[in-house]
Amino acid sequence: MMRSPRLALYITMATFVLAFLIGGSQYPTMFSSRVVANLLTDNAFLGLTAVGMTFVILSGGIDLSVGSVIAFSGVFLAVILRETGIHPLVAFALLLMITTAFGGAMGSIIHYLEMPPFIVTLAGMFLMRGLAYVLSTDSVPITHPFYDTIQDVVWKAPGGGRFRLIGGIMILAYIVAMLVLHRTRFGRNVYALGGSSATARLMGVPIARTTITVYAIGGGLAGLAGIVYSIYTSAGYSLATVGVELDAIAAVVIGGTLLTGGSGYVAGTFFGILIMGLIQTYIVFDGTLSSWWTKIVIGGLLFAFIMLQKALGWATTRGRRPASDSATQS
Amino acid sequence: MIGATFRRVLPQLIILCVVLLLNFAVFPGFFHIEFQNGRLFGNLIDVLNRGAPVALLSIGMTLVIATKGIDLSVGAVMAIAGAVAASVVTGGGGWFTALIAALLAGLAAGLWNGVLVAFFRVQPIVATLVLMVAGRGVAQLITEGKIMTFLNEGLIHLGAGTILGIPTPIVIWLAMGTLVTLVVRRTALGMLIEAIGINETASRLAGINSRVLLVTVYLVSGFVAALAGVIVAADIKGADANNAGLWMELDAILAVVIGGNSLLGGRFSIVASLLGALIIQSVNSVILLSGMPPEFNLVIKALIIIVILVIQSPTVKHRLYLLRAKASSTVSDAPDVAPKAQLAKETRS
Numbered sequence: 001m002m003r004s005p006r007l008a009l010y011i012t013m014a015t016f017v018l019a020f021l022i023g024g025s026q027y028p029t030m031f032s033s034r035v036v037a038n039l040l041t042d043n044a045f046l047g048l049t050a051v052g053m054t055f056v057i058l059s060g061g062i063d064l065s066v067g068s069v070i071a072f073s074g075v076f077l078a079v080i081l082r083e084t085g086i087h088p089l090v091a092f093a094l095l096l097m098i099t100t101a102f103g104g105a106m107g108s109i110i111h112y113l114e115m116p117p118f119i120v121t122l123a124g125m126f127l128m129r130g131l132a133y134v135l136s137t138d139s140v141p142i143t144h145p146f147y148d149t150i151q152d153v154v155w156k157a158p159g160g161g162r163f164r165l166i167g168g169i170m171i172l173a174y175i176v177a178m179l180v181l182h183r184t185r186f187g188r189n190v191y192a193l194g195g196s197s198a199t200a201r202l203m204g205v206p207i208a209r210t211t212i213t214v215y216a217i218g219g220g221l222a223g224l225a226g227i228v229y230s231i232y233t234s235a236g237y238s239l240a241t242v243g244v245e246l247d248a249i250a251a252v253v254i255g256g257t258l259l260t261g262g263s264g265y266v267a268g269t270f271f272g273i274l275i276m277g278l279i280q281t282y283i284v285f286d287g288t289l290s291s292w293w294t295k296i297v298i299g300g301l302l303f304a305f306i307m308l309q310k311a312l313g314w315a316t317t318r319g320r321r322p323a324s325d326s327a328t329q330s
Numbered sequence: 331m332i333g334a335t336f337r338r339v340l341p342q343l344i345i346l347c348v349v350l351l352l353n354f355a356v357f358p359g360f361f362h363i364e365f366q367n368g369r370l371f372g373n374l375i376d377v378l379n380r381g382a383p384v385a386l387l388s389i390g391m392t393l394v395i396a397t398k399g400i401d402l403s404v405g406a407v408m409a410i411a412g413a414v415a416a417s418v419v420t421g422g423g424g425w426f427t428a429l430i431a432a433l434l435a436g437l438a439a440g441l442w443n444g445v446l447v448a449f450f451r452v453q454p455i456v457a458t459l460v461l462m463v464a465g466r467g468v469a470q471l472i473t474e475g476k477i478m479t480f481l482n483e484g485l486i487h488l489g490a491g492t493i494l495g496i497p498t499p500i501v502i503w504l505a506m507g508t509l510v511t512l513v514v515r516r517t518a519l520g521m522l523i524e525a526i527g528i529n530e531t532a533s534r535l536a537g538i539n540s541r542v543l544l545v546t547v548y549l550v551s552g553f554v555a556a557l558a559g560v561i562v563a564a565d566i567k568g569a570d571a572n573n574a575g576l577w578m579e580l581d582a583i584l585a586v587v588i589g590g591n592s593l594l595g596g597r598f599s600i601v602a603s604l605l606g607a608l609i610i611q612s613v614n615s616v617i618l619l620s621g622m623p624p625e626f627n628l629v630i631k632a633l634i635i636i637v638i639l640v641i642q643s644p645t646v647k648h649r650l651y652l653l654r655a656k657a658s659s660t661v662s663d664a665p666d667v668a669p670k671a672q673l674a675k676e677t678r679s
Binding site: 062064112113114115116118119120122123124125126127129130131133134137246249250253259260290292293294295296298299300302303306307310 | 400450451452453455456457459460461462463464465466467468470471475571580583584587593594624625626627628629630631632633635636639640643644645646
């Protein structure tokens with residue numbers, strides 16, 4: 001019998017293909033490489049955030065701070081490039097160090113002070129958003145020539161699609177994440193920690209190091225997403241990307257990862273992101289639907305996938321476990 | 331019982347007093363209250379008044395968290411309730427009809443969450459995430475994407491009016507808080523809810539109808555969220571589907587945590603959560619009154635939250651306990667605390 005997490009992944013993939021076919025049959029232009037390229041470019045920052053979120057959720061945690069970290073990154077880059085003469089690549093490196101350290105610090109607090117990740121990252125969310133405000137409350141444009149150079153890196157596909165660098169960065173991040181999660185000891189540790197931290201400790205998994213690394217990865221990828229977002233918009237704005245953490249969590253859940261941790265695939269998250277992007281594309285193509293339908297449809301999808309996971313869970317464990325499964329474990 | 335409650339909320343009372351004194355330090359007229367035009371005025375009244383939405387939400391959130399759950403949808407439910415109330419009065423309905431309709435919408439949202447959690451066994455954080463994402467879309471569907479304004483006196487009175495000189499929101503949250511506290515503490519309900527949070531399987535084996543109780547706590551949460559939503563809409567004389575109650579769920583959860591309630595469920599105190607809500611509002615007030623640049627608001631709030639959380643963290647508490655145990659010769663060791671800390675670590679999610 002097929003194991004349920006993998007089945008959930010296939011269903012997510014099938015949903016994407018089906019949705020794309022339905023959209024394409026209504027609007028044949030949807031099958032153009034232009035739409036595909038835009039799907040990757042427009043969702044690059046969300047996709048990168050969701051990679052980090054997948055790590056955190058697989059380990060049994062949650063990270064609410066990512067949206068604020070992206071906003072902070074944008075403002076930080078914009079201000080530092082305006083005020084100093086350093087090269088953007090140096091600024092990128094500096095920023096990645098800051099956000100990775102920030103994630104690691106949250107992980108340490110969660111592990112050593114035994115506080116729920118939900119609350120710690122909530123405080124982190126306030127802190128990062130606040131720091132972004134402190135740096136600047138206005139939208140700061142980025143006019144560095146290096147940004148133009150990056151934005152000009154385009155691979156023109158037949159059909160007029162422009163595959164930009166930032167979409168490539170996202171795909172690369174997914175490939176690396178897959179290798180790390182499925183081919184390294186650290187990846188195994190993340191799954192073990194998410195499955196049961198008590199069991200993982202007894203098995204000799206370094207709980208402290210794994211927890212801190214996972215949140216550091218989450219912070220680092222959110223910083224990378226912030227860099228991508230600043231390239232995408234050529235500006236830094238402290239009010240940007242509010243609520244992106246929820247979109248990222250939704251993408252992870254739609255991708256078939258259990259929010260309790262320990263089960264799921266980063267590839268599923270990729271298709272979760274694509275499905276969410278596709279809904280937005282469809283609404284743009286339709287033209288008569290209002291943007292709030294995006295939220296309702298994503299909510300509906302979330303519900304459908306949660307129910308699906310429940311059904312799969314029941315089907316695979318029926319008869320093996322007495323019906324005393326606690327509803328409230330979170 | 332009164333003495334026990336007092337001891338339970340003592341840390342929160344101390345923190346509240348400190349924050350209020352900080353307010354007084356930066357703004358000497360803080361405690362000045364006057365009676366003008368049949369209404370009480372003063373900064374202290376403002377804290378109580380502006381804290382009303384979070385205070386109301388924290389009542390429901392306390393019960394939900396006591397069952398080891400969480401309700402992320404309250405902000406979206408507030409938006410839905412405000413939208414429903416506004417659409418009823420702009421459609422020619424009376425304020426009472428609007429209130430009832432909004433409360434019914436809140437109860438429906440609570441029922442949805444409760445059924446998902448209790449019957450479909452979905453983890454609360456996921457179950458309520460659905461409504462959190464979709465709810466705002468639903469609210470915008472009701473208001474047709476606009477900010478729906480209204481001029482109904484009766485409805486506005488709920489947010490901006492007074493009862494016996496006291497602003498209505500204060501009366502509403504005090505009444506709700508008292509009512510719910512009495513209902514859960516004068517009956518066995520509170521204890522049964524705690525039992526579910528501590529060990530649901532055990533509670534069910536002991537004969538507690540955990541499913542009905544779980545649905546009930548989400549119903550209460552939806553109900554108070556709807557009340558808060560109506561108050562916020564009435565206050566600005568309009569329903570803003572995008573911004574009404576935005577991030578309120580986080581403030582409500584924070585109020586419950588500052589109130590010393592464990593996110594892992596079990597023992598709870600509504601009074602402490604309400605004090606937590608007032609502490610959050612007082613912190614907002616101190617930042618405003620001190621004349622600090624508003625950009626610093628969130629940073630300061632975050633730092634204060636971190637300090638409060640560190641003080642309340644099980645590890646720090648344990649260290650303090652050991653320190654005190656070492657200081658007094660009567661208690662030589664703390665044999666049962668270490669396993670407890672261990673357990674907390676294992677069940678941490």
